[in-house]
Amino acid sequence: MSFEEMDVDTIWMDGEFVDWDDAQAHILTHSLHYGTGVFEGARCYDTADGPALFRWDEHLDRLFDSAKVLDHDIDHTREEITEATLTLIREQDLASCYIRPLVYYGYNNLGVSPEECPSRTMVACWPWGAYLGEDAIENGVDVMVSSWRKHASSMIPTNVKATGPYLNSMLAGEEARRNGYVEAIVLNKEGKVAEGPGENVFMVNDGEIFTTGLSESILDGITRDTVIELARDLGYTVHDEASIGRGELYTADELFFTGTAAEVTPIRSVDDTEIGNGSRGPITEELQQQFFDLVEGQLGGYDGWFLPV
Numbered sequence: 044m045s046f047e048e049m050d051v052d053t054i055w056m057d058g059e060f061v062d063w064d065d066a067q068a069h070i071l072t073h074s075l076h077y078g079t080g081v082f083e084g085a086r087c088y089d090t091a092d093g094p095a096l097f098r099w100d101e102h103l104d105r106l107f108d109s110a111k112v113l114d115h116d117i118d119h120t121r122e123e124i125t126e127a128t129l130t131l132i133r134e135q136d137l138a139s140c141y142i143r144p145l146v147y148y149g150y151n152n153l154g155v156s157p158e159e160c161p162s163r164t165m166v167a168c169w170p171w172g173a174y175l176g177e178d179a180i181e182n183g184v185d186v187m188v189s190s191w192r193k194h195a196s197s198m199i200p201t202n203v204k205a206t207g208p209y210l211n212s213m214l215a216g217e218e219a220r221r222n223g224y225v226e227a228i229v230l231n232k233e234g235k236v237a238e239g240p241g242e243n244v245f246m247v248n249d250g251e252i253f254t255t256g257l258s259e260s261i262l263d264g265i266t267r268d269t270v271i272e273l274a275r276d277l278g279y280t281v282h283d284e285a286s287i288g289r290g291e292l293y294t295a296d297e298l299f300f301t302g303t304a305a306e307v308t309p310i311r312s313v314d315d316t317e318i319g320n321g322s323r324g325p326i327t328e329e330l331q332q333q334f335f336d337l338v339e340g341q342l343g344g345y346d347g348w349f350l351p352v
């Protein structure tokens with residue numbers, strides 16, 4: 044769905060609420076040319092107790108950590124960014140939505156060094172349903188292993204959510220879609236499973252759960268962390284430092300993606316090889332159910348993860 048079709052009218056930019064159509068940046072903005080922004084993707088869920096931001100603190104932590112690595116001096120406090128976000132959701136009557144904060148180097152000059160360019164901050168919110176499609180949540184997605192490799196964390200830090208590195212995600216995802224798949228899995232420089240273009244990868248074998256470790260050049264996904272905790276609370280053994288070879292994908296009992304946008308999405312085939320019986324596996328379904336119950340505010344014990352709007 045395009046922004047034109049959405050009922051949204053306001054964006055917060057550098058401390059001001061501006062009309063959606065006036066939320067413009069100069070064409071010589073540093074980050075537009077060199078990909079030097081840092082950003083987040085968070086969600087507000089319409090929980091049983093009303094709209095609430097999910098794991099907002101962790102998203103803010105990651106935003107400020109990313110900013111630190113790219114030397115951004117964010118002009119706004121966590122509280123200001125939080126208040127701006129809550130106001131955008133309230134004023135636009137968005138019960139559930141996706142939240143996009145971005146910190147970017149603005150307009151001054153176009154040397155590669157951003158030293159003289161101001162760090163700008165914006166937040167926008169809009170409705171965004173199932174990222175890989177409603178059908179994907181139930182029936183799973185067909186993916187291919189991309190011919191693109193994930194950049195190693197020694198080349199571009201992978202614990203940082205910066206805009207430029209999403210070129211890798213874009214190339215891998217588009218290669219997959221051009222070839223008739225819904226999404227890609229990207230291997231790291233060593234040829235081990237890294238992650239999806241916007242998702243972490245989980246594998247289930249013999250009733251135990253595996254996910255690639257942070258040293259495999261992946262983003263430290265907040266949904267990954269959520270699912271690890273939910274699974275452990277359900278009594279599962281979770282190996283969160285796994286190193287997964289390409290061949291192990293094909294022989295897995297179950298595979299699924301996690302991400303703020305993708306939530307918990309089953310993977311039903313990799314490179315045309317059916318995973319398990321080619322549909323959502325039972326442990327994936329259980330974790331997915333637990334995840335959706337959680338974000339809808341129906342599980343007790345995780346109140347600290349919600350910030351009411």
Ligand code: PMP
Pocket residue numbers: 084212238239240241242243261262263264265266267301302303304
């Ligand atoms: N890996 C990449 C490359 C991503 O872009 C994302 C989405 N932010 C994830 C993993 C999942 O992270 P999270 O669960 O924090 O959204």
